[in-house]
Amino acid sequence: xxxxxxxxxxxxxxxxxxxxxxxxxxxxxxxxxxxxxxxxxxxxxxxxxxxxxxxxxxxxxxxxxxxxxxxxxxxxxxxxxxxxxxxxxxxxxxxxxxxxxxxxxxxxxxxxxxxxxxxxxxxxxxxxxxxxxxxxxxxxxxxxxxxxxxxxxxxxxxxxxxxxxxxxxxxxxxxxxxxxxxxxxxxxxxxxxxxxxxxxxxxxxxxxxxxxxxxxxxxxxxxxxxxxxxxxxxxxxxxxxxxxxxxxxxxxxxxxxxxxxxxxxxxxxxxxxxxxxxxxxxxxxxxxxxxxxxxxxxxxxxxxxxxxxxxxxxxxxxxxxxxxxxxxxxxxxxxxxxxxxxxxxxxxxxxxxxxxxxxxxxxxxxxxxxxxxxxxxxxxxxxxxxxxxx
Amino acid sequence: xxxxxxxxxxxxxxxxxxxxxxxxxxxxxxxxxxxxxxxxxxxxxxxxxxxxxxxxxxxxxxxxxxxxxxxxxxxxxxxxxxxxxxxxxxxxxxxxxxxxxxxxxxxxxxxxxxxxxxxxxxxxxxxxxxxxxxxxxxxxxxxxxxxxxxxxxxxxxxxxxxxxxxxxxxxxxxxxxxxxxxxxxxxxxxxxxxxxxxxxxxxxxxxxxxxxxxxxxxxxxxxxxxxxxxxxxxxxxxxxxxxxxxxxxxxxxxxxxxxxxxxxxxxxxxxxxxxxxxxxxxxxxxxxxxxxxxxxxxxxxxxxxxxxxxxxxxxxxxxxxxxxxxxxxxxxxxxxxxxxxxxxxxxxxxxxxxxxxxxxxxxxxxxxxxxxxxxxxxxxxxxxxxxxxx
Numbered sequence: 001x002x003x004x005x006x007x008x009x010x011x012x013x014x015x016x017x018x019x020x021x022x023x024x025x026x027x028x029x030x031x032x033x034x035x036x037x038x039x040x041x042x043x044x045x046x047x048x049x050x051x052x053x054x055x056x057x058x059x060x061x062x063x064x065x066x067x068x069x070x071x072x073x074x075x076x077x078x079x080x081x082x083x084x085x086x087x088x089x090x091x092x093x094x095x096x097x098x099x100x101x102x103x104x105x106x107x108x109x110x111x112x113x114x115x116x117x118x119x120x121x122x123x124x125x126x127x128x129x130x131x132x133x134x135x136x137x138x139x140x141x142x143x144x145x146x147x148x149x150x151x152x153x154x155x156x157x158x159x160x161x162x163x164x165x166x167x168x169x170x171x172x173x174x175x176x177x178x179x180x181x182x183x184x185x186x187x188x189x190x191x192x193x194x195x196x197x198x199x200x201x202x203x204x205x206x207x208x209x210x211x212x213x214x215x216x217x218x219x220x221x222x223x224x225x226x227x228x229x230x231x232x233x234x235x236x237x238x239x240x241x242x243x244x245x246x247x248x249x250x251x252x253x254x255x256x257x258x259x260x261x262x263x264x265x266x267x268x269x270x271x272x273x274x275x276x277x278x279x280x281x282x283x284x285x286x287x288x289x290x291x292x293x294x295x296x297x298x299x300x301x302x303x304x305x306x307x308x309x310x311x312x313x314x315x316x317x318x319x320x321x322x323x324x325x326x327x328x329x330x331x332x333x334x335x336x337x338x339x340x341x342x343x344x345x346x347x348x349x350x351x352x353x354x355x356x357x358x359x360x361x362x363x364x365x366x367x368x369x370x371x372x373x374x375x376x377x378x379x380x381x382x383x384x385x386x387x388x389x390x
Numbered sequence: 391x392x393x394x395x396x397x398x399x400x401x402x403x404x405x406x407x408x409x410x411x412x413x414x415x416x417x418x419x420x421x422x423x424x425x426x427x428x429x430x431x432x433x434x435x436x437x438x439x440x441x442x443x444x445x446x447x448x449x450x451x452x453x454x455x456x457x458x459x460x461x462x463x464x465x466x467x468x469x470x471x472x473x474x475x476x477x478x479x480x481x482x483x484x485x486x487x488x489x490x491x492x493x494x495x496x497x498x499x500x501x502x503x504x505x506x507x508x509x510x511x512x513x514x515x516x517x518x519x520x521x522x523x524x525x526x527x528x529x530x531x532x533x534x535x536x537x538x539x540x541x542x543x544x545x546x547x548x549x550x551x552x553x554x555x556x557x558x559x560x561x562x563x564x565x566x567x568x569x570x571x572x573x574x575x576x577x578x579x580x581x582x583x584x585x586x587x588x589x590x591x592x593x594x595x596x597x598x599x600x601x602x603x604x605x606x607x608x609x610x611x612x613x614x615x616x617x618x619x620x621x622x623x624x625x626x627x628x629x630x631x632x633x634x635x636x637x638x639x640x641x642x643x644x645x646x647x648x649x650x651x652x653x654x655x656x657x658x659x660x661x662x663x664x665x666x667x668x669x670x671x672x673x674x675x676x677x678x679x680x681x682x683x684x685x686x687x688x689x690x691x692x693x694x695x696x697x698x699x700x701x702x703x704x705x706x707x708x709x710x711x712x713x714x715x716x717x718x719x720x721x722x723x724x725x726x727x728x729x730x731x732x733x734x735x736x737x738x739x740x741x742x743x744x745x746x747x748x749x750x751x752x753x754x755x756x757x758x759x760x761x762x763x764x765x766x767x768x769x770x771x772x773x774x775x776x777x778x779x780x
Contacts, residue, residue: 009427009431009432011432015434017434017435020435021430021434021435021438023431023434024426024427024430024431024434028426029423029426029427029431032422032423032426032663033419033422033423036414036418036419036422036609036667037399037414037419039610040411040414040609040610041399041413041414041419042399042401044405044407044411044413044414044742045407045410045411045742045744047610048411048610053610053611079469079470079473079658080469080632080657080658080659080660080661081658081659082630082632082633082634082657082658083469083473083630083632083657083658086629086630119633119642120633120636120642120643120644120646121632121633121634121658123644123646124631124632124633124636124646125630125631125632127631127646128628128629128630128631132522132523132629133522139644164642211659213659219426219430219662219663220429220430220437220438220443220659220662220663221443221659221660221661221662221663221665222661222663223661224658238518239476239518239522240472240473240476240515240518241514241515241517241518242470242472242473242511242514242515243472243509243510243511243514244511246510246514250747251747252509252510252554252746252747253510254510254513254529256510256513256514256517267470267472267473268469268470268471268472268473268511268614269470269471269601269603269610269611270470270611271470271611271612271613271661271663271664272609272610272611272664273422273609273610273611273612273661273663273664273667274661274662274663274664275611277426277663352434352435354435356642357640357641357642
C-alpha cells in the first residue's frame with residue numbers, strides 16, 4: 001500500500017487528522033480546474049448532460065459502494081450527513097410502519113433508539129425526525145440496544161465507530177437484533193468507511209449514511225451519501241422529495257413520483273464542484289481492497305500503542321480506545337490532563353491530531369498515506385511534549 | 391455596466407441561459423485553485439479557522455444580502471434550494487402556530503398555500519412539510535392568494551418570478567395580505583435575485599430562499615440560501631437542527647441549543663469548494679446597484695421583444711411573458727410549435743436558451759454580461775431558424 005502515498009499532497013508533518021479532513025489527493029486540482037474552466041466556463045449548461053453532472057450522485061455512489069460492501073445501485077451522494085440522517089431516520093420509521101415485518105397487532109411503532117454516545121448532530125436530527133413522526137426518542141448505548149428493543153421500536157440509529165473514543169461497534173449482530181425486533185437500522189459510517197470493511201449487503205443493513213471528507217478524502221465538506229438496501233428502495237419514502245429524485249425530473253409534473261433505485265434519495269441540485277472533487281479523490285482506491293487497508297490500520301494503531309507505552313511517561317495518558325481488534329476503529333484516543341495545550345504542543349512540533357473537549361487527544365490513522373515511521377515519530381513527540389510539561 | 395462583461399468567461403455564443411446556469415466569473419478558477427492547493431492541501435484541517443471556512447455560510451450570506459434588500463445577519467448560505475424550502479416552510483408553519491399574531495381563538499393554523507404555478511420541487515417539498523406538520527396543502531395562483539387566505543392559513547409559499555413564463559409577482563402586496571391574515575410568507579427568489587430589486591426588509595418578508603447558480607453565477611449546483619427576518623430568528627424552529635447551527639457546535643452537547651441569528655438556519659458541514667466558488671463569483675457585484683441591473687434588464691427584454699416582432703414570421707411564436715414592466719422578470723418565454731427542435735436549431739447557431747416542455751422557448755437576460763447587439767442577434771437567428779422550417 002506504500003505506493004498510494006505518492007497519490008497525496010503531503011509534507012513534513014505527521015498528519016493524524018485524516019479522520020477529520022483527509023489529505024488532498026494529487027489528482028483533484030487538475031480535475032477541478034478542468035471542471036471550472038471547460039465544463040462550466042465553456043460548455044456551461046450543456047455539461048449537465050455532456051459532462052455527466054446530472055448523474056454524478058449515483059455514479060459517485062457506485063464508486064463508494066465497494067468500499068462499504070454494497071453492490072451498485074444502492075448509494076447516492078449529495079447533501080450533508082445531517083440531511084441524510086434525516087432522510088434515513090424518517091425513511092426507516094416509515095418502513096417500520098409500512099408494517100411488513102409482522103408487528104404484533106395493535107402495537108404502534110413509535111419509538112426511536114439513538115446511540116447515546118453519538119456525534120451530536122445525529123442526535124439532534126434524530127430528535128427532529130422523532131418529533132415530526134410522532135415518535136419517542138430514547139438514547140441507548142450500542143451494547144444495550146438488544147435489551148432495549150421492543151415491539152414499539154421503529155428504528156435504531158447507530159454509529160459504526162464512535163467518533164470520540166474510536167470504539168468499533170458490532171454491526172452484524174446489532175443489525176440482526178434490530179431486524180429480529182421488526183425494526184430498521186440506520187448506520188452512520190462517518191468514522192469507518194474507508195478505514196475498515198463495513199459489509200452493508202452481507203450483514204443486511206437497512207439504511208446507512210456517511211460523510212466523505214474523512215477517510216475518503218473528498219475535501220472540505222464534500223457531500224455525504226445515503227445507502228438504501230435494494231429491496232427496500234421501492235418502499236423508501238423520503239421526507240425530502242426534491243425534484244432531482246423524481247421519476248421524470250424534467251417533466252415538471254405537479255405531483256411527486258419517486259424515481260427508481262438509489263436516486264430516490266436525491267433532493268435538490270447537487271453541488272457539482274464539491275461532488276466532482278470527491279469523484280476524483282476516490283481514484284486513489286483503484287485496486288485497493290478494504291481488507292488490506294484494515295490490516296494496515298490495525299498494524300499502525302497497534303504500533304502506535306506500543307510506541308506510546310514506550311515513550312510516554314507513566315500515568316500521563318489513558319488509552320480510551322479498546323485494545324481488542326474487533327472493537328477498534330482506525331483512531332486512537334488518549335485521555336490526558338491538559339489535552340488542549342498538549343495537542344497545541346504536538347501541532348507546533350509537526351504532529352497534527354485533534355483535541356476533543358474536555359480531555360481527549362484524537363489520532364486518526366489513514367493507512368493509504370501514513371507510514372510506520374510517522375507513527376513512531378508521533379508517539380515520540382507526544383512523549384517529549386508531555387515530558388516537557390510538569 | 392458594460393465594464394462588467396470583462397469579468398466573465400465568454401465566447402462567441404449568445405448565452406441566454408444565465409437564468410439556468412450563470413456564466414463563469416473569471417476570478418473563480420484562481421480562487422478555487424488556491425483553496426484546493428493551499429487551504430486544503432497545505433493547511434488542511436487548520437483552514438476551518440484560518441481560512442475562514444467555518445464562517446463561510448454567514449459571510450457569503452452577507453454578500454447576497456444587499457442584492458435582495460436585506461440588512462446583514464439574516465441570510466445563511468448552504469444546502470440546496472429544496473432543502474431550504476423545507477426549513478423555511480416548516481419554520482413558517484411553526485411560527486404561525488407560535489400564535490403571536492392574534493389568531494382567532496380555537497382556530498388551528500393547519501393550511502399551507504402553495505403557488506400553483508411553482509417550479510415543481512417547491513410543491514413536492516411543501517407537500518412533505520405539510521404532511522409532517524399536519525397541514526393541508528392547497529395550490530393557488532399567486533393572484534388568487536388574497537381571497538384564499540383565511541384563519542386556518544399558516545404559511546404561503548410563493549415564487550417571486552415564475553420559472554416558466556417569467557411573470558413577476560407582486561411581492562409587496564402579497565406579503566402584506568399574508569401578514570394581515572396572521573400567516574407567514576416564504577418567497578422563492580430563484581428567478582429574481584440578481585436580476586431585479588427584491589426588497590426583503592423593506593416589504594416585511596418573513597422567510598425567503600433562493601438558488602445562487604442563476605443570476606448570481608455561483609457555478610453548477612452552488613449552495614442556496616435562507617433568509618429569516620431578524621425579529622423572527624429567535625423563534626425560528628428548524629426541522630433540520632444540525633450541529634453547525636448549534637450555539638456551541640464544538641461543545642458536543644447532547645441537547646440542541648440553536649445559535650443566534652442567521653446561522654440558526656445552518657445544518658451540516660458546508661460544501662466548501664462550491665461555497666467558496668460562489669463567494670468569489672459574487673465579487674462581480676462590487677459597486678453595482680441592483681436598480682441599475684433592473685433598468686438594463688428591462689431595456690434588454692423590451693428590445694428583444696421589439697426584435698422578435700421585427701424578425702420572427704407572423705404567428706410563429708406567442709409571447710408568454712407579460713408586457714407590463716411591473717409584471718416582468720428578466721426572461722422572455724415564447725410559446726412555439728416544435729419548441730424543442732427550434733431551440734436545438736438556435737443552439738446549433740450559437741444562440742443558447744432553453745426548452746421547457748411542452749412548448750416553451752426560454753431566454754434569460756443577464757444584464758451584467760449581455761449586450762444589446764447579442765440580443766438583436768438572438769432574435770434575428772430565431773427568425774431565421776423559424777423561417778427555414780415549414
